Amino acid sequence: MIAGPSVDAHHLLPRSQGGKETIPLHRVCHRKIHAELTEKELARGYTTLEALRAHPAIADFIRWVARKPPEFTAVTFRSKARTQARRK
Numbered sequence: 001m002i003a004g005p006s007v008d009a010h011h012l013l014p015r016s017q018g019g020k021e022t023i024p025l026h027r028v029c030h031r032k033i034h035a036e037l038t039e040k041e042l043a044r045g046y047t048t049l050e051a052l053r054a055h056p057a058i059a060d061f062i063r064w065v066a067r068k069p070p071e072f073t074a075v076t077f078r079s080k081a082r083t084q085a086r087r088k
């Protein structure tokens with residue numbers, strides 16, 4: 001797990017369901033989880049990292065993102081900053 005600005009805290013049990021425990025997740029993986037699953041679904045069956053990893057679409061995504069360089073999202077943010085710098 002890479003610490004830094006591209007890491008989000010994910011509530012294993014959604015906050016709306018009374019969850020307090022968080023785990024650090026790479027931001028792109030975190031976004032994918034919430035794109036695939038509603039908070040109700042998360043609360044019902046995906047309150048562990050193992051369960052999340054076993055979700056077919058998320059498992060596919062992890063396989064895909066694993067082929068990207070470790071600083072995948074950092075590169076995205078950096079190139080955005082470079083574009084803005086050029087405009088000045």
Ligand SMILES: [Zn+2]
Nearest residue numbers: 009010011030
């Ligand atoms: Zn989350």
